[in-house]
Amino acid sequence: MTTAPHAARRTDTTPDPGVRDCGYGDEFRHVYDRIFRKDAYADLTGRVLAGWHPDPAAGTLELGVGTGRVAVPLARELIRVATADRPGGTGDPETPAGAGDLPEIVGVDSSLTMLEGLRTEIDRHRLPITPVHGDIRVEREDDRRYGLVYCVCATLSMLTHPDEQRAVIRAAARALAPGGVLVVETAHPGHVRALHDGRRDASFFTPYPEPNTGLLTCSTLLPGDQPLWRASHVWFEGDGTSRVGTEISRLTEPEEVDAYAAQAGLVPIDRQADWLGNPLAPDSPMYIARYAHAGHDTEAGERDGDA
Numbered sequence: 001m002t003t004a005p006h007a008a009r010r011t012d013t014t015p016d017p018g019v020r021d022c023g024y025g026d027e028f029r030h031v032y033d034r035i036f037r038k039d040a041y042a043d044l045t046g047r048v049l050a051g052w053h054p055d056p057a058a059g060t061l062e063l064g065v066g067t068g069r070v071a072v073p074l075a076r077e078l079i080r081v082a083t084a085d086r087p088g089g090t091g092d093p094e095t096p097a098g099a100g101d102l103p104e105i106v107g108v109d110s111s112l113t114m115l116e117g118l119r120t121e122i123d124r125h126r127l128p129i130t131p132v133h134g135d136i137r138v139e140r141e142d143d144r145r146y147g148l149v150y151c152v153c154a155t156l157s158m159l160t161h162p163d164e165q166r167a168v169i170r171a172a173a174r175a176l177a178p179g180g181v182l183v184v185e186t187a188h189p190g191h192v193r194a195l196h197d198g199r200r201d202a203s204f205f206t207p208y209p210e211p212n213t214g215l216l217t218c219s220t221l222l223p224g225d226q227p228l229w230r231a232s233h234v235w236f237e238g239d240g241t242s243r244v245g246t247e248i249s250r251l252t253e254p255e256e257v258d259a260y261a262a263q264a265g266l267v268p269i270d271r272q273a274d275w276l277g278n279p280l281a282p283d284s285p286m287y288i289a290r291y292a293h294a295g296h297d298t299e300a301g302e303r304d305g306d307a
Contacts, residue, residue: 173265217233218232
């Protein structure tokens with residue numbers, strides 16, 4: 001879900017020795033899909049991203065694809081829209097007509113564990129998603145440009161230095177086709193600080209729908225010159241077992257992402273709290289920001305997002 005220090009340009013899950021996995025995939029491999037559900041909200045995310053896509057035929061790039069929680073429903077929605085009006089098309093993403101020219105999603109991740117999970121989803125659903133073992137901070141070596149590039153689920157904040165985050169946004173901007181759109185979703189620092197209420201350490205429990213399941217998080221705001229946040233999670237299963245994983249991320253202000261985007265030559269479209277379209281509040285858990293490549297009609301993009 002995060003990054004690596006050297007570029008790789010594989011079009012499958014073949015390991016590239018130049019990419020160093022930070023270990024997130026292995027740390028959370030047993031519980032990742034339990035915590036980050038492939039549920040109705042993930043489906044909504046896919047629909048919203050599809051609605052924001054200025055040109056599905058130009059392709060889509062996800063930075064930090066994970067196991068496909070967002071890429072799979074997005075691919076389904078793009079296929080549904082692309083095939084609904086074709087002769088013999090049903091709009092069914094499992095059995096589309098004219099499957100040879102379906103909108104493609106390229107998904108980049110440094111974790112081979114995550115990409116293996118994605119490959120399982122691709123094979124199960126027969127979707128046009130290409131997994132790439134690579135570094136999201138590094139510009140792609142091919143000349144391909146995409147209509148939509150997105151980096152969601154707080155992947156950007158997993159990079160713990162602003163130079164690394166800036167590199168991701170720069171690489172994303174250079175991967176955009178003229179008129180293309182970049183979407184970034186990451187954790188909102190205001191929410192984390194509200195949970196801590198002035199304290200260095202805090203803990204909170206998030207219940208999940210199944211009986212006796214949930215996530216206990218022990219949260220620490222780390223000292224230093226960067227606003228780092230360490231979260232140690234304990235996942236409880238209904239059968240009484242548990243799994244532990246720890247991650248460190250950088251509290252990244254929305255204005256910082258705006259600055260990265262401006263430096264990369266992008267212009268802002270809008271910002272919101274979630275995929276339901278709620279406005280951003282000081283204590284919203286996440287924020288979603290959209291940016292346009294030069295030449296994009298931002299007013300039209302706003303109209304599409306409201307639809």
